[in-house]
Amino acid sequence: THTREKLFPCHICTKLVSHKTTLTAHIMTHTGEMCFICENCQKVYLQQADLDKHEKPLWRLVNHLGFM
Structure with missing residues (x-):
């Protein structure tokens, strides 16, 4: 369950x-x-390349549906 998720603390x-x-x-x-x-x-x-891969399918859908 989500209540047992491992949490990572910022040092x-x-x-x-x-x-x-x-x-x-x-x-x-x-750190900047x-x-x-x-x-x-x-x-x-x-x-940036990983973000671009993530966003590419989203932009295809947005363009297909005509939201742009």
Whole structure:
């Protein structure tokens, strides 16, 4: 269940997050390093190419449905 999810604490501010990649991106906010965030679902990627792969199917759907 979700109540037994493993939580990852930030060693800088003690914020708890539920995914290791989210923790990595959160720590980048403290260090000033870049991360890439989907504007639609807030999923965080460490590389622009990964964000682009994530967003590509979404943009196809948006264009197909005529929301753009």
